[in-house]
Amino acid sequence: MAYRRTERVIQRFNARRDAIVQAAQALAAESGMEAIQIAHVAARAGIAAGTVYRYFPSKSDLVAALITFVTERDLAAIRRAAGGAPGPLSAIAVVIIEWAARAVRRRRLTWAVLATTDGTAADALRLAARKSLAAEFERLIAAAVAGAHLPEQNCALAAAAMFGTVMEVLVGPLAPSYDSEAAARAAIQAVTLVVLRGVGIIDARARGLVVQAPWPRPDEA
Amino acid sequence: MAYRRTERVIQRFNARRDAIVQAAQALAAESGMEAIQIAHVAARAGIAAGTVYRYFPSKSDLVAALITFVTERDLAAIRRAAGGAPGPLSAIAVVIIEWAARAVRRRRLTWAVLATTDGTAADALRLAARKSLAAEFERLIAAAVAGAHLPEQNCALAAAAMFGTVMEVLVGPLAPSYDSEAAARAAIQAVTLVVLRGVGIIDARARGLVVQAPWPRPDEA
DNA sequence: TTTTAGTGCGAATCATGGTTCATTTCTTTC
DNA sequence: GAAAGAAATGAACCATGATTCGCACTAAAA
Numbered sequence: 001m002a003y004r005r006t007e008r009v010i011q012r013f014n015a016r017r018d019a020i021v022q023a024a025q026a027l028a029a030e031s032g033m034e035a036i037q038i039a040h041v042a043a044r045a046g047i048a049a050g051t052v053y054r055y056f057p058s059k060s061d062l063v064a065a066l067i068t069f070v071t072e073r074d075l076a077a078i079r080r081a082a083g084g085a086p087g088p089l090s091a092i093a094v095v096i097i098e099w100a101a102r103a104v105r106r107r108r109l110t111w112a113v114l115a116t117t118d119g120t121a122a123d124a125l126r127l128a129a130r131k132s133l134a135a136e137f138e139r140l141i142a143a144a145v146a147g148a149h150l151p152e153q154n155c156a157l158a159a160a161a162m163f164g165t166v167m168e169v170l171v172g173p174l175a176p177s178y179d180s181e182a183a184a185r186a187a188i189q190a191v192t193l194v195v196l197r198g199v200g201i202i203d204a205r206a207r208g209l210v211v212q213a214p215w216p217r218p219d220e221a
Numbered sequence: 222m223a224y225r226r227t228e229r230v231i232q233r234f235n236a237r238r239d240a241i242v243q244a245a246q247a248l249a250a251e252s253g254m255e256a257i258q259i260a261h262v263a264a265r266a267g268i269a270a271g272t273v274y275r276y277f278p279s280k281s282d283l284v285a286a287l288i289t290f291v292t293e294r295d296l297a298a299i300r301r302a303a304g305g306a307p308g309p310l311s312a313i314a315v316v317i318i319e320w321a322a323r324a325v326r327r328r329r330l331t332w333a334v335l336a337t338t339d340g341t342a343a344d345a346l347r348l349a350a351r352k353s354l355a356a357e358f359e360r361l362i363a364a365a366v367a368g369a370h371l372p373e374q375n376c377a378l379a380a381a382a383m384f385g386t387v388m389e390v391l392v393g394p395l396a397p398s399y400d401s402e403a404a405a406r407a408a409i410q411a412v413t414l415v416v417l418r419g420v421g422i423i424d425a426r427a428r429g430l431v432v433q434a435p436w437p438r439p440d441e442a
Numbered sequence: 443t444t445t446t447a448g449t450g451c452g453a454a455t456c457a458t459g460g461t462t463c464a465t466t467t468c469t470t471t472c
Numbered sequence: 473g474a475a476a477g478a479a480a481t482g483a484a485c486c487a488t489g490a491t492t493c494g495c496a497c498t499a500a501a502a
Contacts, residue, residue, distance in 0.1 A: 009470090037459065048480060049481085168388065174355070260489075269452055
């Protein structure tokens with residue numbers, strides 16, 4: 001016999017699979033969801049269209065993998081950021097800033113992954129991704145409320161408000177393009193202050209909360 | 222010759238055109254943007270598919286007409302609401318409530334019109350619609366700032382934040398379905414308080430601002 | 443009543459883009 | 473290096489849904 005399911009083979013399979021996802025990511029980052037077409041992705045990855053189907057049963061599975069990849073990366077980053085915060089209110093501020101900075105840096109990709117719908121099964125995953133992000137915010141808000149650092153409130157609603165605000169102000173198609181880094185930092189800070197006021201932190205700066213994005217810094221992918 | 226462009230003919234033409242837009246609206250309200258297919262719209266309007274093209278040169282023109290129709294209606298409503306407010310801060314509160322109430326009442330339609338993209342020329346109009354709504358908010362915020370009723374701030378950013386918050390919390394696919402009218406009213410009030418705090422009104426209720434949706438009330442279409 | 447432009451019809455046509463599959467080209471193993 | 477299974481290829485295929493267009497019908501004008 002020939003060709004066993006050896007470790008090396010599996011490695012290569014995964015590497016190529018990832019390459020396809022990366023190609024899709026690059027296209028989405030450049031031109032949004034519509035640019036993710038099998039032919040384009042394949043060309044970008046340097047393979048034939050049919051080959052994509054050796055790695056993904058359907059396009060929506062590929063898109064799902066992309067959504068998962070991007071979302072997990074962002075979730076990990078904001079959890080890390082939250083963990084390093086000195087207190088409950090700082091944690092909220094730091095997480096908003098971290099996520100906003102990431103979202104701004106990859107506006108189109110973020111929009112494609114979280115805000116576009118394509119009518120396929122991937123949409124469900126998209127919703128799940130939004131939910132995960134919002135849940136992260138909600139958890140921190142709830143903790144702050146529990147510790148009496150914030151007034152009683154509907155934490156899920158507050159979290160969704162944060163999410164929606166960042167998306168609309170910094171990520172959406174109507175957001176100004178913050179070409180200069182300084183402009184982006186300023187916008188992120190302004191958004192942060194708005195959402196913090198929204199949950200009841202009316203004097204974030206006076207309290208010494210970090211409201212500056214830790215920018216620029218290296219990115220992991 | 223026969224068949225002049227008489228008044229009666231024009232009337233009928235416009236009536237049928239409107240009927241097609243209404244059919245599209247009904248479909249979008251029920252099932253979102255994807256449901257707007259020429260065949261479906263035609264069936265709903267009781268005509269043949271080809272007939273739609275006697276009234277609209279292309280699907281995207283039909284969608285554009287729908288977007289314009291819905292947006293103008295909402296804009297008129299919030300302008301009316303703003304006009305009746307006793308002061309600059311009340312105007313902001315009243316407009317948010319008015320728009321939020323309308324958006325919640327027709328969630329899917331609002332989402333289809335403002336938040337969905339379909340890759341056609343109608344997308345530009347969608348953006349314009351969002352811009353118009355946000356501009357309305359911005360104007361009121363700027364007026365309040367000018368009158369020193371609100372702290373100095375980036376009014377465009379604040380307006381976008383309001384828009385995004387309402388969309389995400391009340392309209393988007395992750396918003397809970399406020400089946401009971403009371404639940405909807407409560408959610409609208411909560412959202413209103415959040416966005417008002419966001420622009421610097423930290424004690425809306427204490428100031429006697431209206432934060433209750435004027436609900437239920439008749440609807441015009 | 444007879445014209446004839448306007449209107450409606452809907453099956454056929456097009457365009458787009460995902461998916462399949464017979465064939466060719468590797469890789470591994472002996 | 474030969475055999476055999478795995479992977480790659482890309483042109484053909486298919487599904488969806490917008491758009492066209494020849495024909496029939498209606499209603500205003502003569």
